[in-house]
Amino acid sequence: MEPRATNRTEALRFAEAELTxxxxxxxxxxxxxxxxxxxxxxxxxxxxxxxxxxxSLLVVALGIAGYNLLFSAWDRKLSAQGRGAIRWSHAxxxxxxxxxxxxxxxxxxxxxxxxxxxxxxxxxxxxxIIASILLSREMAFAQATLATLVFAAVVGLxxxxxxxxxxxRLFMEPDFYVSDAAWLVVLSLGTTLFLIxxxxxxxxxxxxxxxxxxxxxxxxxxxxxxxxxxAYDELLATQKLQITYMRKTSHELRAPLSAxxxxxxxxxxxxxxxxxxxxxxxxDRARERARGLMKLVNDLLTLLKSRAAPPRERFEAVxxxxxxxxxVSLLADRADHEQVTVTTDLPAGLTPVWGDxxxxxxxxxxxxxxxxxxxxxGGAVHISADADEECVTLRVADTGIGIAEEDLPRVFDxxxxxxxxxxxxxxGTGLGLAIVKAIADAHGAAISVESQPGQGTSFTVRFARADxxxxxxx
Amino acid sequence: xxxxxxxxxxxxxxxxxxxxxxxxxxxxxxxxSAKEAxxxxxxxxxxxxxxxxxxxxxxxxxxxxxxxRNRMPEEVRQTPIVVLSAIHSKVDLRFYPEQSDGTYSAxxxxxxxxxxxxxxxxxxxxxxxxxVLGG
Numbered sequence: 001m002e003p004r005a006t007n008r009t010e011a012l013r014f015a016e017a018e019l020t021x022x023x024x025x026x027x028x029x030x031x032x033x034x035x036x037x038x039x040x041x042x043x044x045x046x047x048x049x050x051x052x053x054x055x056s057l058l059v060v061a062l063g064i065a066g067y068n069l070l071f072s073a074w075d076r077k078l079s080a081q082g083r084g085a086i087r088w089s090h091a092x093x094x095x096x097x098x099x100x101x102x103x104x105x106x107x108x109x110x111x112x113x114x115x116x117x118x119x120x121x122x123x124x125x126x127x128x129i130i131a132s133i134l135l136s137r138e139m140a141f142a143q144a145t146l147a148t149l150v151f152a153a154v155v156g157l158x159x160x161x162x163x164x165x166x167x168x169r170l171f172m173e174p175d176f177y178v179s180d181a182a183w184l185v186v187l188s189l190g191t192t193l194f195l196i197x198x199x200x201x202x203x204x205x206x207x208x209x210x211x212x213x214x215x216x217x218x219x220x221x222x223x224x225x226x227x228x229x230x231a232y233d234e235l236l237a238t239q240k241l242q243i244t245y246m247r248k249t250s251h252e253l254r255a256p257l258s259a260x261x262x263x264x265x266x267x268x269x270x271x272x273x274x275x276x277x278x279x280x281x282x283x284d285r286a287r288e289r290a291r292g293l294m295k296l297v298n299d300l301l302t303l304l305k306s307r308a309a310p311p312r313e314r315f316e317a318v319x320x321x322x323x324x325x326x327x328v329s330l331l332a333d334r335a336d337h338e339q340v341t342v343t344t345d346l347p348a349g350l351t352p353v354w355g356d357x358x359x360x361x362x363x364x365x366x367x368x369x370x371x372x373x374x375x376x377x378g379g380a381v382h383i384s385a386d387a388d389e390e391c392v393t394l395r396v397a398d399t400g401i402g403i404a405e406e407d408l409p410r411v412f413d414x415x416x417x418x419x420x421x422x423x424x425x426x427x428g429t430g431l432g433l434a435i436v437k438a439i440a441d442a443h444g445a446a447i448s449v450e451s452q453p454g455q456g457t458s459f460t461v462r463f464a465r466a467d468x469x470x471x472x473x474x
Numbered sequence: 475x476x477x478x479x480x481x482x483x484x485x486x487x488x489x490x491x492x493x494x495x496x497x498x499x500x501x502x503x504x505x506x507s508a509k510e511a512x513x514x515x516x517x518x519x520x521x522x523x524x525x526x527x528x529x530x531x532x533x534x535x536x537x538x539x540x541x542x543r544n545r546m547p548e549e550v551r552q553t554p555i556v557v558l559s560a561i562h563s564k565v566d567l568r569f570y571p572e573q574s575d576g577t578y579s580a581x582x583x584x585x586x587x588x589x590x591x592x593x594x595x596x597x598x599x600x601x602x603x604x605x606v607l608g609g
Contacts, residue, residue, distance in 0.1 A: 262486065
């Protein structure tokens, strides 16, 4: 599978990055080790009264410091290339050489401090852990082999008498180093080292793969986010263009429509001569259609204007009760004509809302006109408003034909008219409630609708209180 | 009856309005641009100007109002104006002068006597005219 392979390569890259980053570890740790050897030697002499030859050990410490000076110079030379420029192959050779040197040095140190008797042999484990983290698995096993061989060489050469055993006499019998049991120590140390390498490389390998996966995932998410953002920008631009075209088209349509309506009016009113009844009927029908079309174009323009996010700086404190009263008086004739009673319940001193007075006028006009239109003769429309801590709530309720439940989610869609609505009256552009929704959105107002078919409909809009917004922005 | 100047760049609209107004025995002069409107205003000294605010570029009507009120001969400066607004929105009629010598600050309403939606039904137009002339 390709992603997995990619993750492997990626994991390797992480390992390389880690090595070049941590290459300085060795030198620093080694200074500590040199100091540690000196302290341990002196400590062993005074505290443990152990019979180790301190001179040889101090020489070894000096040796460690000596070759560390060389490595330190090498490290500085590598670093001078800049961290990012350190080549992986150089770093690997450098790390391997240092670990190997340390293993040999630990062997020498062990020899001068009791050989197989000295529990410090377990310090080989540290190098195995470092090698497992920083080197490839194969290299780490190679180092484990070297460590085991070095230890075995110390034990073997001491047993053979090639080099003189330095007795520690701490925990073991003086002749332990020549016993077969000494080989048991070598075997268990070797096994421990191999197990450490095996476990550590398994864990770091898995961690690196996870790291690589996370990085790949993060990259993928970032790419997707960028693509999404781009798509969104394109969509926004398209939408803007669409709105511009629609606005232009609507404006272009309105001029001739206006001329048609005006001209028909003149004829219909008999200003250029009396009409025969049939002529009058046809002209009236044409007038009606022209007005309908005019309304559609106007509604469309209002909708586009509301959608184009009206500038917030134009917002001000608006008395909703004034707006409602004005709208009701403007629509009074129409309501009378439809025989619909319009009542209001507006508390005195209603808290002003934060908004654009023109758009608020539009939202109330559309809600009330809609309620009047879809309420049969003899019905009623009730407009109420009240304020709570957070909002000013406007409610327009009617005893009209209602909206079927399945239509409720779509009533705010543009050009959507319910079946019952169309059956009740042919008039209507299907834009009124879309305008209402757009204006509510522009004001950050929540709008909801409840309806019972045959019983009536109630629209509720919750506007922000002007004083809240004003104090928020202050 | 009154002398009324109708200013609109749409000849059909001008004609329709002329017929409606003449039907009510008003005397009608017409103009199709701001420049022509200025000339006619000085020549005819109308009792009322019906002005299409959007002709033919968005700001021409606005500039005409400003010029009439500030730069034209004293005797015509106070001629009442009814704006024919096809936009049905007084917000859009807030005046934002483009020239630096404009005396109106941004957001002020136009110094006119009335607005009427375009196209105006004949009776609506006549009502508005008599309202402005009567007051």
